[in-house]
Amino acid sequence: MKIFVCLKQVPDTETKIKILPDQSGIDPAGIKWVMNPYDEYAVEEAIKFREKNPTAQVWAISMGPKARVSESLRTALAMGADEAIVINSVENTDALTTAKALSSVISSETGAHLIFSGKLSIDNNQSSVPQMVAEFLNLPHTSVVSKFEAGAENVTVERDVDGGAKEIVQMMTPALISANKGLNMPRYASLPGIMKAKKKVIKEIEFSSLGIAATEQKIKYSGYSLPQEKSPVKLLTGDVAAQANELIKLLRDEAKVL
Amino acid sequence: MSKILVFSEFQNNNLKRSSQELLQFAAKSGAESVIGFSLGSQAGANAAQMAHHGATEIHLSKDAGFDAYNPELFSAAAAEAIQKTGATIILASASALGKDLFPRVAAKLSCGVVSDGVEITIVGDDVKVKKPLYSGKCFATAAFENSSVKIVLMRANQLPVVAADTTKTANITEHNFAKPNLKTLIKEIVKGTSEKLDLTEANIIISGGRGLKEAGNFKMLNDLADVLGATVGATRAVVDAGWVGHSMQVGQTGKTVAPSLYIAVGLSGAIQHLAGMSGSKVIVAINSDANAPIFQKATYGIVGDAFEIIPKLTEEFKKALHG
Secondary structure: OEEEEEEOEEEOOOOOOOEOOOOOOEOOOOOOEEEOHHHHHHHHHHHHHHHHOOOOEEEEEEEEOHHHHHHHHHHHHHHOOOEEEEEEOOOOOOHHHHHHHHHHHHHHHOOEEEEEEEOOOOOOOOOOHHHHHHHHOOOOEEEEEEEEEEOOOEEEEEEEOHHHOEEEEEEEOOEEEEEOOOOOOOOOOOHHHHHHHHHOOOEEEEHHHHOOOHHHOOEEEEEEEOOOOOOOOEEOOOOHHHHHHHHHHHHHHHOOOO | OOEEEEEOOEEOOEEOHHHHHHHHHHHOOOOOEEEEEEEOHHHHHOOHHHHHOOOOEEEEEOOHHHOOOOHHHHHHHHHHHHHHHOOOEEEEEOOHHHHHHHHHHHHHHOOEEEEEEOEEEEEOOEEEEEEEEHHHOEEEEEEEOOOOOEEEEEOOOOOOOOOOOOOOOOEEEEOOOOOOOOOEEEEEEEOOOOOOOOOOOOOEEEEEOHHHOOHHHHHHHHHHHHHHOOEEEEOHHHHHOOOOOHHHEEOOOOEOOOOOEEEEEOOOOOHHHHHHHOOOOEEEEEEOOOOOOHHHHOOEEEEOOHHHHHHHHHHHHHHHHHO
């Protein structure tokens, strides 16, 4: 019984994004790469499941330039994943291509019982790959999950929807779950875990060997730009009553947002 | 010339503002036809609203089986509707439902999907979408290639809405969509504690941070929010401290928002928080620390004690708005 975790490596949330002069992308210089924060919840939930089901094996899988992406897979191994696979590819494959590649590898490995992933990656902010993987593998999925319980032939999850509402969903296994914050508290890798992870062999698969046509790439980004610089803040002075009245006046007459 | 299909959502028997925006935009885009498409009993009862906002034809299923969202059921119906109507451009809101549903539809149709659009241009069959990346730290323009169907999920409040034209009508086609064997069962829907708009759809947001000192003091923000018809948000720090739920978190690991007015109270403006809200049109910062980074993003700022300013603001807004 295999539990797959699809994860992505992204710039750390502290990163200050800079744009390349030709606006074709972001400047990679100086970026610290980390595991996508939502994927940490996915790894943690997979390991928790294995702790209760010792016959299960946790397989972490990621796609991207292997030298870099392997670091995040090592993090997953250090947290407790059993095996790791890297699909070696160029940067910036779109969601459909990525999902095709992940599902092709997962299906050829066989034996998937559960697939976990983060609800979105904080770089492209698409929330697409998990649902696409589920569709390609013909599995049910629930996204944005903050509670997970496994039964014998099904799983019950809580999905966070708009306005703080929740949907309680039951899915037949195998199934795919995309994790929201709140699902669990991801563990830190232990020192023995880190040492062990260093020795593990990460299985390498070349993206080009999967036979996915270039025409499967559907979205192309260009014209990268930074948000417009704001004009300096207008500070309001006077006592509290004067500040309150001035603010209301500005919002109504100058900014016209009321 | 293209056919644009707008996936329309209803709430309390009203076409959601986000759907109104998309239908009105599609109606002005020069498309051959604007297809209003919706699923469930609310769609059946209120189909005419789609015409009032610009749909030239309406396709729907009144089946109450669609009243609760089920990804397998909805994705099969949406894919079938797209194929049957011959629509090549699909517009939907980047709501919880839209973001869950359309990637699955895109996989079925082997086409591209762009989520969280803030600007869109349609010229003939060509679709370009500006969207935030890295949670708003930068923007880029997404274009489609090798994609006969193009799916765009737009953020709410990005496109203008004018009053509905209730004289407009459109032909309604009812469908009996094929239902797949479901492996997903929706057992229960638990309503949120708040009846307010979700952060991602709110036009005014008031967010609080550690400067509020304790969870109970969020009441002060709720009071102001009630007067303004606003939704309350929060920083990661106070969500992690357990003061409020994660559904209220604004920022790179929370929600990315772009309201007309964002009032930041007692929050310094960590880079992850700024990423999630800097697309707001007008930002008001209220903080006791004049050096807080939030003032660099703010349109208007008040350096002072939130515990004095917020109650006073609430009182004055009440007078000004509800006289």
